[in-house]
Amino acid sequence: MKRFGKLSLLAVLALMMVVVAACGKKNETSPSPSASQAAAPASESPKASEPAPPADKKIVLGFAQVGAESGWRTANTKSIQESAAAAGIDLKFSDAQQKQENQIKAIRSYIQQKVDVIAFSPVVESGWDTVLKEAKDAGIPVILTDRAVDSKDTSLYRTFIGSDFVEEGRKAGQWLVEATKDAQGDVNIVQLEGTTGSAPANDRMAGFKEVIKDHPNLKIIASQTGDFTRAKGKEVMQAFLQAHKKIDVLYAHNDDMALGAIQAIEAAGLKPGVDIKIISVDGVHDGMQAASEGKINYIVECNPLLGPQLMDAVKDVLAGKEIPQRIVTKESAFTSEQAKEALPTRQY
Amino acid sequence: MKRLVRHHLFWPLAVWAALLLFNLLYSPDFFSIVVRNGHLYGSLIDILNFGAPLILVALGMTVVIATEGIDLSVGSVVAISGAMACLWISKGADQNSPGLAFAAIGLAVLLSLALGLWNGLLVSGAGIQPIIATLILMVAGRGIAQLITSGQIITISSKPYSYIGTGSLAALPFSIFVVAAMFGIAALLTRRTALGLFIESVGNNPRASRLIGIRSRVVLISVYVFSGLCAGIAGLILSSNVASADGNNAGLWYELDAILAVVIGGTSLNGGRFYLTGTVIGALIIQTLTTTIYVIGVPPEITLVVKAFVVLVVCLIQSETFRNKIAERWRTRHYPAEREVTRHA
Numbered sequence: 228m229k230r231f232g233k234l235s236l237l238a239v240l241a242l243m244m245v246v247v248a249a250c251g252k253k254n255e256t257s258p259s260p261s262a263s264q265a266a267a268p269a270s271e272s273p274k275a276s277e278p279a280p281p282a283d284k285k286i287v288l289g290f291a292q293v294g295a296e297s298g299w300r301t302a303n304t305k306s307i308q309e310s311a312a313a314a315g316i317d318l319k320f321s322d323a324q325q326k327q328e329n330q331i332k333a334i335r336s337y338i339q340q341k342v343d344v345i346a347f348s349p350v351v352e353s354g355w356d357t358v359l360k361e362a363k364d365a366g367i368p369v370i371l372t373d374r375a376v377d378s379k380d381t382s383l384y385r386t387f388i389g390s391d392f393v394e395e396g397r398k399a400g401q402w403l404v405e406a407t408k409d410a411q412g413d414v415n416i417v418q419l420e421g422t423t424g425s426a427p428a429n430d431r432m433a434g435f436k437e438v439i440k441d442h443p444n445l446k447i448i449a450s451q452t453g454d455f456t457r458a459k460g461k462e463v464m465q466a467f468l469q470a471h472k473k474i475d476v477l478y479a480h481n482d483d484m485a486l487g488a489i490q491a492i493e494a495a496g497l498k499p500g501v502d503i504k505i506i507s508v509d510g511v512h513d514g515m516q517a518a519s520e521g522k523i524n525y526i527v528e529c530n531p532l533l534g535p536q537l538m539d540a541v542k543d544v545l546a547g548k549e550i551p552q553r554i555v556t557k558e559s560a561f562t563s564e565q566a567k568e569a570l571p572t573r574q575y
Numbered sequence: 576m577k578r579l580v581r582h583h584l585f586w587p588l589a590v591w592a593a594l595l596l597f598n599l600l601y602s603p604d605f606f607s608i609v610v611r612n613g614h615l616y617g618s619l620i621d622i623l624n625f626g627a628p629l630i631l632v633a634l635g636m637t638v639v640i641a642t643e644g645i646d647l648s649v650g651s652v653v654a655i656s657g658a659m660a661c662l663w664i665s666k667g668a669d670q671n672s673p674g675l676a677f678a679a680i681g682l683a684v685l686l687s688l689a690l691g692l693w694n695g696l697l698v699s700g701a702g703i704q705p706i707i708a709t710l711i712l713m714v715a716g717r718g719i720a721q722l723i724t725s726g727q728i729i730t731i732s733s734k735p736y737s738y739i740g741t742g743s744l745a746a747l748p749f750s751i752f753v754v755a756a757m758f759g760i761a762a763l764l765t766r767r768t769a770l771g772l773f774i775e776s777v778g779n780n781p782r783a784s785r786l787i788g789i790r791s792r793v794v795l796i797s798v799y800v801f802s803g804l805c806a807g808i809a810g811l812i813l814s815s816n817v818a819s820a821d822g823n824n825a826g827l828w829y830e831l832d833a834i835l836a837v838v839i840g841g842t843s844l845n846g847g848r849f850y851l852t853g854t855v856i857g858a859l860i861i862q863t864l865t866t867t868i869y870v871i872g873v874p875p876e877i878t879l880v881v882k883a884f885v886v887l888v889v890c891l892i893q894s895e896t897f898r899n900k901i902a903e904r905w906r907t908r909h910y911p912a913e914r915e916v917t918r919h920a
Binding site: 294300301420423424449450451452454455456457458461462463465466467469470483486487490494495496513 | 602604605611612616617618621625726727728730741813816817818819821824825865866869870871872874875876878
């Protein structure tokens with residue numbers, strides 16, 4: 228045993244630091260705009276002197292995508308490609324494979340190619356000032372899609388098109404308030420949060436709480452992160468079911484966690500959607516499938532199909548029109564019945 | 576009593592017992608096990624079921640660490656094996672056919688054996704440091720898993736396949752039996768044959784082992800292959816448990832939990848000595864801790880801090896040096912004031 232002594236203690240300490248540091252992983256199944264979206268009105272109006280493209284020349288749009296990490300993202304890419312083709316815009320597309328340096332490289336190459344507009348979904352929130360300044364100096368307008376940057380200088384980009392996660396949380400809360408308005412006594416809610424600290428997790432929780440706080444009978448009795456994954460969602464839900472005898476509602480921050488939790492609920496001999504009402508966010512295919520089977524009662528959509536809105540914004544910017552600093556994606560929500568109807572026509 | 580305390584399993588078992596005791600005091604229901612739909616249901620069963628993959632991975636890690644190596648690629652192998660099996664099943668015409676599930680399992684197991692062999696060859700053949708050699712597959716493996724799933728989550732609905740992770744045999748989760756079988760094989764091979772001695776010998780001094788006639792290369796390759804196999808089977812259990820494969824997240828950071836389990840179990844990172852039973856208990860401690868955190872409702876923001884604190888305490892208790900220091904201090908009580916008094920007297 229003597230051999231273990233100090234060396235192994237040191238090794239374990241070092242290891243633990245790695246464990247702790249490594250666990251703060253960035254893993255988002257959904258996009259992550261920041262608080263900076265609540266920005267003040269543009270400090271600078273769009274330059275009127277900007278040359279409008281000649282009518283016979285196609286608009287060239289350079290788009291730097293994050294990657295293809297989820298079904299959501301793939302649908303997002305497809306939407307942009309298809310709507311660019313439909314709008315007659317020449318799309319230059321690059322995939323950054325979740326790396327900021329790749330994205331910066333792509334944006335620089337778009338600047339060199341003198342494209343008309345640059346659009347991109349930032350992988351991370353910070354570190355964009357330099358390259359955005361280069362684009363501004365070159366007179367190329369920039370549009371952010373689905374994730375924001377934390378730059379103080381809002382004149383570096385024209386607009387940010389993306390989902391409003393707080394609103395998604397509010398919608399989930401409103402449905403619950405409506406569904407439980409006749410309920411007698413307390414309604415016990417458990418919550419599966421997204422990756423701790425990520426914008427979708429924070430905002431979806433904030434919106435939900437904001438709505439239910441006026442209804443004292445709606446109580447969140449347990450809340451834990453499920454890291455946006457099915458495996459964690461199942462594990463946490465299973466523990467919730469052991470620890471709490473009466474759970475009425477599950478609110479999951481994305482479909483995957485809800486899908487994992489459904490398995491846990493079924494393993495506990497309960498009926499998901501009946502014994503425990505389930506609310507979820509995203510609207511990916513598997514989630515909609517579960518909703519159409521009645522296992523998820525309400526899905527708030529987080530829409531990846533922002534291509535058409537992006538193309539409109541591109542045209543407006545080039546036409547010299549004033550556009551808002553924040554464009555919220557068109558999003559809806561589905562009950563089980565609506566999901567059944569919508570399922571065959573869903574694109575993702 | 577002294578012999579009991581000195582036993583290598585004493586402290587891991589004591590820590591585990593303390594954790595369970597805490598749970599019992601906190602919620603008396605913790606130990607309640609009921610029969611539901613023909614199988615047992617309760618927190619303890621959950622711990623065994625969700626802990627199964629970690630135990631498996633940690634078993635493989637134990638023998639690797641015994642040779643003074645380390646296998647960082649296990650998390651990626653977990654993802655690859657689950658992805659491969661689910662891809663194969665999703666391509667099949669009838670997802671519920673047992674033949675298809677067996678083919679998928681066989682394919683995934685073969686693949687993980689090959690990945691283990693790759694690690695073994697890099698370490699013993701090419702002489703690359705284990706931490707670097709397996710780091711290659713840790714990074715590349717995630718990419719391979721995403722390539723297999725094309726970056727999507729593959730959902731399957733195969734009854735025979737989901738039996739591995741969710742089915743039950745004799746009222747207990749099937750995964751427990753898988754773990755028991757692997758543990759039995761590992762224990763038999765290492766403790767009833769000379770293989771265990773060879774592994775410890777290679778871990779102590781590969782050169783001397785070679786000189787006395789042990790084929791250290793073969794031993795090294797076989798421990799990495801075994802680790803790959805364990806990780807592969809863990810991947811099958813994990814993916815079958817949620818009936819889907821997620822190349823991005825499956826088995827993420829598993830290597831770290833596994834190393835932790837091995838160390839808690841009393842195996843030295845310096846190699847040359849290993850305790851399979853200790854590892855199993857180490858893994859159970861980690862899983863019990865995770866479940867405890869969910870049950871008592873620790874806010875997610877501080878979950879990691881709580882975990883780190885418990886792990887720190889566990890490691891301090893495990894450290895003989897630390898225990899001796901405390902004991903010495905307790906016995907002699909050299910307080911400055913006391914010393915002063917003695918000197919003046």
